[in-house]
Amino acid sequence: MSAINSNAPTGAITLNRCRACSGGDGFHYSHNGWTTKVIAGVPKTRDYKAVSYVWGEYKPLPLHCLHCKKITQIPMESEEKFRRIMALTDRPGQSLWLDALSIDQADHADIAAQMAVMGDIYSNARSVAVLLPKSDGDAYRMIEEMGDLASLINTHQRVFDKNQKDAETEWLEQRCKRFFALADEFEQNIHKWIYWRRAWTFQEWALAYELGLTWEGSPDLVNLANIKGPILQAATTMVVYKLQCGVYALVDTGLSRGGAPTVYANIRRLFPDEHAFIPPDAVNEAEARFEAFTPSIGFQNALGLRQAARGHDLPCYAAFNLDAALPTSKEQRFLERFSMAMHTRGVTKREARFEADLVASWASMCNIAYDYDKNDLMPLALKKVLSTMRMDHGMMIYKFQVNTRGSSGELDLTFPEYATAHRRGGSGTYYHGLPILTGRADTATHLRIGLSQPLEMLELKGSGVGIRKVRYTSITQAAKLTDIKSIIEVISSTSKGLHSPYFTEEKNPHQDLEDVLSNPSPEAVHKMLITASIVVESRLEDGGGQFKTWAICPAHTDLNKCFVAREALSGTLVIATSEQDSHRVVAYLTVTDNRSASSLIKMDEQGKIEISSPGMLPGVPDGATYQGYIEEETVIAF
Known part of the structure; x- marks a missing residue:
């Protein structure tokens, strides 16, 4: 970033305060009477929202500070995109962490310091706001419909426990089948959409504790708040119901008992969540094989759930916990984060402006501190990261x-x-x-x-x-x-x-x-x-x-x-x-x-x-x- 004396031209993007005149506290941006604070540096609390978006073909965008008359230049596609990102806040005064502004793009030390804790930045945020590019409208509409269906299914979840044929059951069955059809369609087409092809976005999507979704092509700035949680709750309820009841399941969700774990594994990859799932590398394979034959007794390992009950003591929608505590061991957390990063990354082929970022994107997700250089070719970047993992983590x-x-x-x-x-x-x-x-x-x-x-x-x-x-x-x-x-x-x-x-x-x-x-x-x-x-x-x-x-x-x-x-x-x-x-x-x-x-x-x-x-x-x-x-x-x- 650069800072020089200037007067703001008419129509320019202005700041009330910038990093220079706020004592490094951050940037204050006001629009239509709504003020947003953009954090400078690594967040010191968890009371903030992180932003996930595709940079696109960016250019230097000047932000004019009204207080100290200085200009901060950031990489951004357009003024319109910056304003849309600023509109992702939920309330006046809310803090945002925005990589293009929160990281000093001209300071190599600041880039290295924040990349080494990028995993913490996104996982510690109260929520992550995803702004899909205009080209990904179909993906937005699919997820929006999946979210609507999930909310309906979760509202009527007691129908599964009732397990009988009636008008409500038939109504719910149609929505269950449509939900899984959309999940399959989304998986089949995910490689077409820019957001899911970019190297950096997968960690932001995966680590979000609460995920909101907005589309650049939407004229009314609709924000689908907390979209991931309801989708996972509905999918898990339906799969557990089928595993527990088998041929006695009277609510036809479109799943077979044998195929339910495979369908669920695909949903876990599409909507990863550290608190809900253990990565496949941490699954007890012997237990998973046993549960494949006795799912009515237990299904935790077969579904890769972090926490689930055994037997039929609880109804299907209450037999699991999608907000379980993470391991206390630092090394166990690291191994699980790395495994999840690789599984999530493999959903589709990733692209990056710099070869080094094909490695840095997952390394930063795991908080791996190494000598990052965006000009490194992929082999050298990979060699650096693997050497650090072997030496510092004994992997x-x-x-x-x-x-x-x-x-x-x-x-x-x-x-x-x-x-x-x-x-x-x-x-x-x-x-x-x-x-x-x-x-x-x-x-x-x-x-x-x-x-x-x-x-x-x-x-x-x-x-x-x-x-x-x-x-x-x-x-x-x-x-x-x-x-x-x-x-x-x-x-x-x-x-x-x-x-x-x-x-x-x-x-x-x-x-x-x-x-x-x-x-x-x-x-x-x-x-x-x-x-x-x-x-x-x-x-x-x-x-x-x-x-x-x-x-x-x-x-x-x-x-x-x-x-x-x-x-x-x-x-x-x-x-x-x-x-x-x-x-x-x-x-x-x-x-x-x-x-x-x-x-x-x-x-x-x-x-x-x-x-x-x-x-x-x-x-x-x-x-x-x-x-x-x-x-x-x-x-x-x-």
């Missing part, structure tokens, strides 16, 4: 692909694709955790990404990662990627575990893999599938055997120079190679289970392989370990 961030030289074991440029929820075997359901946090990815998705990696790798300086060789291993090229049948057979031969009763397999369990291999990317011709066999000694009575794994790597890789190793950053097994006086990671080894997932192989510093999934190895129970043969010497791979 395990898994890598699946090798696509850089100089930092081959440190950074995976496909992070965005593994930092979003993967669908299970092409079905409508998602895996509970993010691959970067669980080390588990959908097999077809993982294969597609592996085949599309560029042949020429990005040169990016790194500090290297320690690797230790695993002895008694063999590496072979398994099959040409053009031989689809052989590739399927190889991956099937490394697949472990019995059919899971918890998930429904497709008629052809390998159809997704065949689809990927039948429509390969141009880079696929430069790739090969390899397998690695690892001799292990079991801690059980069976004595052990060979542990078979697979990976995709460049076709020109000299397998005679390759070896299996444990990399120290994530503790996973990799294929590494010797190059003159240095070493480099070539690929990450995976093992595939019969639930359509491929998992990285995790080994501790003593060479033990944890078997965290039942049936991952033949005859091995959940939690068993295998002892590998790992060398003491550590070398650095770049």
Whole structure:
């Protein structure tokens, strides 16, 4: 921002006070007898409203201070947009936090300081006012109708507890079905709307404790106050009702008992709420599987609710709490916020004016303090943030692909694709955790990404990662990627575990893999599938055997120079190679289970392989370990 002496021209935007003459207290703007205070800096109390909007094609907009005769220039699309934002207040004297004005855009230190607590700024606000751009009118009308329907459903929620057929039930059924049809239509079209494509807006939408909605195209400045809460209350009531009553549900909401959790998972992603939901990475997966078969007993984990009752002691609309307390542990809060940020971000592809903001948008949501520079390219920005997360938070961030030289074991440029929820075997359901946090990815998705990696790798300086060789291993090229049948057979031969009763397999369990291999990317011709066999000694009575794994790597890789190793950053097994006086990671080894997932192989510093999934190895129970043969010497791979 800049401040210079000036007289305000006729029709200019004027301030009663500015940062300079208010002692840094903020900016005071009056219009039609209504005064609004815009906070300067990080809010010191929670009594404020934050604003979420799309900057658009902005220009320097001068704000003239009537008191000290100075001008503050801010990035804003137009005078009209500024005035519409100022009209989002609910009462005279209310405080707003507006990024274009509350952050000193000319002060790098102020930008860095506020970006490091952006998550707190939006989550601590009493409410967040969303101003949708004119292009997003259809989205506004859908949400407006969903909100109206939700209010009607919540007003008549006792009809679910009554559970009988009558005129009121038939009236309510039509509105329930329309509600879910709108939610589905909204999800199908969300990629079309600018607000949900921007990198910065997703944190503002997700973190809002109370969310209001306004549309720039509305001539009468209608503000839909508290739109998120009623929508989530109505959706949860209907889903819990169906889970509790099953075939005995006489109110036809349009949901099936088996499909209700999937429908609800989509609504959770569209309308995220920290107080209502735990992120999928925090879900107790064993409990979720059990509840999938016994939802009338419990549904908390199956629906990802932070707090819910068990049994039928309460009516469906009172059996859950959408305003539960958050964890007291700072690190647990951080992990949950990060997980929610990634799941929310993955709803649609995000865009930003600067590459660095594709990373900064979710990093600031999690209050990650790092050396932000808007001119950084995405790889450098990502490297900075992941390094901070590992060092300051001790986080395990898994890598699946090798696509850089100089930092081959440190950074995976496909992070965005593994930092979003993967669908299970092409079905409508998602895996509970993010691959970067669980080390588990959908097999077809993982294969597609592996085949599309560029042949020429990005040169990016790194500090290297320690690797230790695993002895008694063999590496072979398994099959040409053009031989689809052989590739399927190889991956099937490394697949472990019995059919899971918890998930429904497709008629052809390998159809997704065949689809990927039948429509390969141009880079696929430069790739090969390899397998690695690892001799292990079991801690059980069976004595052990060979542990078979697979990976995709460049076709020109000299397998005679390759070896299996444990990399120290994530503790996973990799294929590494010797190059003159240095070493480099070539690929990450995976093992595939019969639930359509491929998992990285995790080994501790003593060479033990944890078997965290039942049936991952033949005859091995959940939690068993295998002892590998790992060398003491550590070398650095770049």
